[in-house]
Amino acid sequence: MLKIAIIGFGNAGRAWANAIEDASGIALVQIYNRNTIGNSRHLALLTNDLSALKPADLYLVCVSDRAVAEIGAALPFENRLVAHTAGSLPAQALGNKNRAAVCYPLQTFSQHRAVAFSQVPICLEAQDDADLRTLETFARALSQNVQYLDAEARKKLHLAAVFVCNFTNHLYAIGADLCQQQRLPFDLLRPLILETALKAQTMEPSSAQTGPAVRQDLQVMESHLAMLSNDIHKQLYTLLSGAIQQHGNKL
Amino acid sequence: MLKIAIIGFGNAGRAWANAIEDASGIALVQIYNRNTIGNSRHLALLTNDLSALKPADLYLVCVSDRAVAEIGAALPFENRLVAHTAGSLPAQALGNKNRAAVCYPLQTFSQHRAVAFSQVPICLEAQDDADLRTLETFARALSQNVQYLDAEARKKLHLAAVFVCNFTNHLYAIGADLCQQQRLPFDLLRPLILETALKAQTMEPSSAQTGPAVRQDLQVMESHLAMLSNDIHKQLYTLLSGAIQQHGNKL
Numbered sequence: 001m002l003k004i005a006i007i008g009f010g011n012a013g014r015a016w017a018n019a020i021e022d023a024s025g026i027a028l029v030q031i032y033n034r035n036t037i038g039n040s041r042h043l044a045l046l047t048n049d050l051s052a053l054k055p056a057d058l059y060l061v062c063v064s065d066r067a068v069a070e071i072g073a074a075l076p077f078e079n080r081l082v083a084h085t086a087g088s089l090p091a092q093a094l095g096n097k098n099r100a101a102v103c104y105p106l107q108t109f110s111q112h113r114a115v116a117f118s119q120v121p122i123c124l125e126a127q128d129d130a131d132l133r134t135l136e137t138f139a140r141a142l143s144q145n146v147q148y149l150d151a152e153a154r155k156k157l158h159l160a161a162v163f164v165c166n167f168t169n170h171l172y173a174i175g176a177d178l179c180q181q182q183r184l185p186f187d188l189l190r191p192l193i194l195e196t197a198l199k200a201q202t203m204e205p206s207s208a209q210t211g212p213a214v215r216q217d218l219q220v221m222e223s224h225l226a227m228l229s230n231d232i233h234k235q236l237y238t239l240l241s242g243a244i245q246q247h248g249n250k251l
Numbered sequence: 252m253l254k255i256a257i258i259g260f261g262n263a264g265r266a267w268a269n270a271i272e273d274a275s276g277i278a279l280v281q282i283y284n285r286n287t288i289g290n291s292r293h294l295a296l297l298t299n300d301l302s303a304l305k306p307a308d309l310y311l312v313c314v315s316d317r318a319v320a321e322i323g324a325a326l327p328f329e330n331r332l333v334a335h336t337a338g339s340l341p342a343q344a345l346g347n348k349n350r351a352a353v354c355y356p357l358q359t360f361s362q363h364r365a366v367a368f369s370q371v372p373i374c375l376e377a378q379d380d381a382d383l384r385t386l387e388t389f390a391r392a393l394s395q396n397v398q399y400l401d402a403e404a405r406k407k408l409h410l411a412a413v414f415v416c417n418f419t420n421h422l423y424a425i426g427a428d429l430c431q432q433q434r435l436p437f438d439l440l441r442p443l444i445l446e447t448a449l450k451a452q453t454m455e456p457s458s459a460q461t462g463p464a465v466r467q468d469l470q471v472m473e474s475h476l477a478m479l480s481n482d483i484h485k486q487l488y489t490l491l492s493g494a495i496q497q498h499g500n501k502l
Contacts, residue, residue: 011461065468088463088471106443108461113450119442147439156433157440159475164426164440165447166462167491168419173456173498175415182407188398189408189415190452191370192357196416197448199364201441205424210262210359211417212339217316220339224410232494239490240418243483247424 002026002137005056007071008063009033009046011109012085016062017042019117023141030054051076058083058138060103061094068093072100081131087158090151091125101126103135104154105143108165117142123149123157174233181229206247213241253277253388256307258322259314260284260297262360263336267313268293270368274392281305302327309334309389311354312345319344323351332382338409341402342376352377354386355405356394359416368393374400374408425484432480457498464492 004020006013009031020028021041028045032053036046047053053076061084063071068084072094075082082094083101094100102125107115122139124146126132132148139146149157172193176186199208212220221241228234255271257264260282271279272292279296283304287297298304304327312335314322319335323345326333333345334352345351353376358366373390375397377383383399390397400408423444427437450459463471472492479485 064466065463065471088474106439108443108446108450108459110450110454110459110461113454115446121439121442145442149435153433153435155474156429156478157435159478160426160429160435160440161443162462162475162488163422163429165443166460166464166495167487168422168444168447169451169456169460169462170491170495170498171414171419171422172451173460174494175411176456178407178411178414182404184400184404184408184411186455188357188372188396189411191372191396192359192412192416193419193448193451195366196359196419197444199359199361200420200423200444203361203364204437205420205427208359208361209417209420209424210361211413211420212316213417215315220316223339223406224413227407227410232490232497235490236418236487236494237413239483239486240421243425243487244417244421246483247421 002058002134002141003029003054003056004138005030005032005053005059007032007053007059007061008067009042010062010064011111012105013062014042014111015107015109015115015117016060016085016105017045018114019142026138026141029056050074053077055080057081057134059098061085065089069095072097081126081134083126083135087123087161088155091127099127099131101131101135102151102154103139104149104158106157106161108169118144121145121147123147123154125150125154174236177230177233209244209247211244213244216245253309253385253392254280254305254307255389256281256283256304256310258283258304258310258312259318260293261313261315262362263356264313265293265362266358266360266366266368267311267336267356268296269365270393277389277392280307301325304328306331308332308385310349312336316340320346323348332377332385334377334386338374338412339406342378350378350382352382352386353402353405354390355400355409357408357412359420369395372396372398374398374405376401376405425487428481428484460495460498462495464495467496 031045036048059082065086082098083103087104091100091102104123106121122143124135175189282296287299310333316337333349334354338355342351342353355374357372373394375386426440
């Protein structure tokens with residue numbers, strides 16, 4: 001039974017904790033957080049004292065990117081397997097006191113929303129084969145989709161994730177703003193949002209492209225621009241429409 | 252039994268045809284298309300001769316926005332109920348020879364992909380109550396989500412749809428490009444794309460926002476910009492990150 005300690009208990013830490021407790025073959029032995037206010041499920045495992053951390057086979061660092069180096073330096077032990085979960089940081093961001101590794105889940109974590117880890121790609125990097133096997137045992141207990149990526153590939157993948165997840169979500173937010181301006185419920189857009197994502201599960205996005213830009217329908221595009229009052233929305237409309245047309249030409 | 256004729260047999264026309272044939276209470280009696288090469292399911296219903304169009308309770312115009320006026324003028328009959336399916340056009344785009352109406356489905360249609368209409372918002376507009384009741388009978392046979400929107404509201408909704416569907420799909424295409432640059436399979440991004448859309452089914456997009464921009468993580472954002480070689484991708488990254496930060500401040 002692989003013993004796991006989680007360090008950092010925000011949205012991501014909570015998602016990991018729930019997934020680990022629901023998995024077999026791995027055990028969550030402790031959770032460190034600066035403050036120990038947690039939900040009841042994990043209260044007994046929480047500590048706010050780094051020096052109280054028990055021995056574990058893997059310390060999973062789930063703090064924000066900016067706090068990774070600080071946590072790495074503050075750990076009161078040496079030569080143990082410590083993995084951060086950040087897409088954009090090299091393993092070495094944790095320092096060299098411990099055996100630094102990476103266990104990056106390609107997923108978005110929000111409060112109050114459970115994530116099924118089974119399909120989530122978990123991207124691993126370690127300094128030697130033994131550590132990689134430990135990480136692999138851990139990741140396979142949670143997901144069927146385990147990947148081995150070096151820092152450069154992981155960083156690029158994280159960048160791609162920003163486009164398809166964070167930026168996409170902001171386009172949803174703009175859709176919600178536009179609905180609100182017209183006193184229409186955002187609910188109207190939800191089936192379309194889902195179908196657009198479902199299409200991308202089986203089709204290549206470039207061949208799934210629809211809309212006025214790819215149809216070169218200048219009249220509709222001009223009337224859309226005239227309707228937008230927010231300057232950033234106008235700029236986005238122009239830039240994205242141009243990008244769609246240019247992408248189409250490239251193919 | 253309401254008799255429906257479809258005019259225009261591209262991706263949208265095919266999706267309507269399949270949905271109508273699968274529904275009860277409405278019957279597809281004919282399909283007009285400039286050329287009559289169709290799939291075998293609908294071959295018997297196809298004509299390329301407008302003057303051969305049989306009487307129907309509703310003529311559903313599924314041609315591209317630019318061809319709506321031309322088709323409206325070319326119809327060889329008068330005073331029948333003719334609805335176009337375009338989000339951005341007023342009913343009057345069909346001319347005044349027939350009783351012009353609108354039946355706009357808020358969905359994206361691609362070749363080789365069946366769309367379940369049952370959750371699709373169908374937005375109706377007609378010139379009198381009798382026509383609206385006919386449209387309503389038609390739309391309710393296909394979907395549980397029937398809406399009554401005037402031209403202005405429908406146009407705004409169509410604009411919102413461009414953001415959450417067409418532009419979102421282009422962000423997926425950028426994700427695919429970035430994966431390809433690193434020789435990573437696009438499959439890696441698919442679970443994240445789906446989860447992002449599923450989150451939006453129950454959460455407000457503004458409260459579901461994650462990523463470096465909303466966390467104000469300048470270091471990650473700078474390293475992302477340095478990784479982007481395509482100038483449009485750089486501009487989009489900067490503009491969307493700024494929009495996310497500004498949106499966050501507004502709330």
